Amino acid sequence: xxxxxxAGFLLRLGAQILDIxxxxxxxxxxxxxxxxxxxxxxxxxxxDIVNVIISYFIFFFLYFIILEATPLKSxxxxxxxxxxxxxxxxxxxxxxxxxIRNLSKLVSLLPLGLGFFWIILSKNKEAFHDILSKTKVIKxxx
Numbered sequence: 192x193x194x195x196x197x198a199g200f201l202l203r204l205g206a207q208i209l210d211i212x213x214x215x216x217x218x219x220x221x222x223x224x225x226x227x228x229x230x231x232x233x234x235x236x237x238x239d240i241v242n243v244i245i246s247y248f249i250f251f252f253l254y255f256i257i258l259e260a261t262p263l264k265s266x267x268x269x270x271x272x273x274x275x276x277x278x279x280x281x282x283x284x285x286x287x288x289x290x291i292r293n294l295s296k297l298v299s300l301l302p303l304g305l306g307f308f309w310i311i312l313s314k315n316k317e318a319f320h321d322i323l324s325k326t327k328v329i330k331x332x333x
Contacts, residue, residue: 197316198274198328200308210268214254218247252293260289265331273331284326295320 198206222243229236238246258266264275264283276292278284284292299306299319306319321327 196330198272198330199316200310202272202274202330203310203318203328206266206268206272206274208268209271210254210266211251213267214251215247217254218250221250222246255293256286256289259292260284260286269328273333274328275331276326276328279325279327281329284324288324288326292320292324292326295323298323 222238226238255266259269259276260283262283263270264277269275276284276289278288296306296318299309310316310318315327317327
């Protein structure tokens with residue numbers, strides 16, 4: 192039997208906020224370790240704020256792409272909130288699906304995040320990026 196219990200806006204928002212916090216902490220930890228290694232090597236490499244911000248956004252993007260395409264089907268935030276990303280047949284998404292899904296989030300952001308708020312208005316609780324990538328976010332079976 193296919194699980195069609197879609198995750199609503201507030202559940203997805205909570206997972207997203209948690210993922211931002213987790214990914215930021217992981218990035219800061221990695222940045223700190225890298226700085227310590229460079230200091231030990233007496234490297235002249237200096238990270239300016241622009242490069243750090245760009246690096247974080249790349250890390251953040253990869254965090255979602257990779258974790259959503261694993262057998263977990265979830266980022267750490269989604270896992271904690273008990274939701275997962277699947278294709279329309281409730282199977283694990285491929286890395287290509289995940290790339291499309293996460294690039295499509297840029298469409299959901301414009302204008303004014305309407306594509307994310309569409310979850311509230313949609314009877315299927317879908318954001319624009321869910322529709323474009325042919326994926327859905329469902330509650331995990333317990």
